[in-house]
Amino acid sequence: MLVSSIAPNTRSLFGQFFVDKSLFLQASLPFGNVEPVMLSPIERFFSSNLKLSHLRMLVALSDLKQVTRVAAAFHVTQPAVSKQLAEIEQAMEASLTLRVGNTVQLTDVGKALARRGREILRQVDLARKDVTALVSGTAGHVVLGAVTAVPQALVSNVVMSFLSRAPAATLTFIEGPLDALHTMLLEGRVDVVLGRTKVKDDPEVVQESLYREPFVFVVGVSHPLARSSSVTLAELHNFPWLVPLKQSPSYIALARLMEDHGVDINDAWVESSSVLLNIELLARGSFVSILPLSYAREHVAHGRICLLPTPPLEQLGEVIMCRRADLENPAALVIADCVREEATDRSKFSPSITDNEYPSSLL
Template identity: 50%
Template sequence: MQNLDPIGRFFRSGLKLPHLRILVSLADLGQVTRVANAFHVTQPAISKQIAEIEEALGVAVVSRTGNRLELTAIGKVIVACGREVLRHLELARRDVIALAAGTGGHVRVGAVVTVPDPLVANAIQLFLRRAPAASFSFVESTLDRQLKMLEDGDLDVAIGRNRMTSALVPVKHETLLCDPFVFVVGTAHPLGEPERQPGWEDLRECRWIMPQHGSPAYATLIAALDARGIVPATSSVESSSLTLNLSLLQRGDFVSVLPISIARSHAVRGTMRILPLPAVEPLGEVIAHWRADRSEAATQLFVECILEASGELQAE
């Protein structure tokens, strides 16, 4: 049986950050020569580091295939964990630099396209006012993609229209706004005439603008239509672009759903009609998601700011 004492000693006191950086680079580049060039050292110096790792562990972490070094199963485990360690160190480096300059940190936030712009904008203003040394990044994407980024550690806060959970990491949720989705058409659409009182039957032959296939919003809308025996036409459009959706609606060819906060502003301008049909209830909330196993001060501060911003928006 393999003696596990060397492995234990290696992880207790022998493992060094250069070991992790070299193995991760080897996994990415595949050749010792390329790794040496990346670290601006000689090839023998990299080979020596790899040999030190294997000697300390008592097991092989690489095997040679032609001119390439392939990671063994043990090497792959160390690399997978090493990537996470190095990622956390990079996050710590950013936050320490920011905090050393005052209150700071780095927060990465994502939102679905239908989250009201003032909500995120007001939260960012609050956050940066309270943490002037902080940095902030924002991405617009579907909630399922945001959840994957949250799991991978590439996102701190995800904002969407569904309450989602993860089998990989614990996730906290907080409802920010009540902003139901309503059925809309452009005023040039046959159902856009004010004197018409359309019902569900009138939607059967319509062309639709749908959320992207596979997204939580798509599944929710399909379920709502299916409950009433409505199947969207094959000539429907799937789009996550709010700008494109609004343009198509105003041309009068499509039916879609929009948050009432957006639909009302266009209805007031006379470019859109909100149909007298029940709202899509499962999409009625704007919900923030963040990891329960993380406690970065900057992330917690942003969550507080977006909750405050949501309260102010609802009070208007």
């Protein structure tokens, strides 16, 4: 009766809840001939006894390796931590830790629970932030700026996350060169800037390194080097270059690297800050250029370009977030959180290039 009175979109959730709980109650129900179902210790622990405090303690133990350090981190006594650990082991009838010298190592069971627990705690924290923003009615206007070399997928995910978390707020996105965006940041015309290199140290600006993603050398699929299994940077001097805007950090890093290999790109045929134009020119001409790895992977998958089997340009490997040190706009603080969370997700995926992404594997 209770389940039928719940809204249709929540009925299945509550229905499952009552099915699970009935496993404990069937023996005392006054109707039917249903045989009681006994839960295993592990099932009973996860259905009724697991607490967030258990997960926090276990994740901390995984990181800190000592009970005394965990106790200090949570401002509790060492026996209190040991008691929580014993509760989990007793409930699950499984050992979670091994003592190795002066450290505590997790067993395979402990590692599995800590790994899943870390993700659960992260999701709980995201839920807290979402609910806080919705209840507080976070509003206002945010201006987000980014250089073209910041992946569009990152920016779009940040924007969607921000809009869901702060539906009363509005947003403006500006794409441009880093020096112009930095000036706008100092003048208060931009709240948060995403770039590919750090700006000059300034007490008014906070810079955070988000994750690493290298630039790679690319050509069109019809380029003479497109199917080469081995290419040196010195060999690239015979081809026209498609480069970032001169004086940009990307251009400066590229020019220095190529100069070290005897290649002068100062007379490049085309300077462009448009990724879409660059892809079209690469696909139709004999240009050589660089792209962030995520951009390159996307267009390699579409059959437009090829990666050259050369070392990536690691000098531009970082993705950086800049904001004013005195930033107080609640909506801007929310979008900064969204940027960090998206960067954390992206950092879980390896930024390195696999062998099967090089053209030699396609021969």
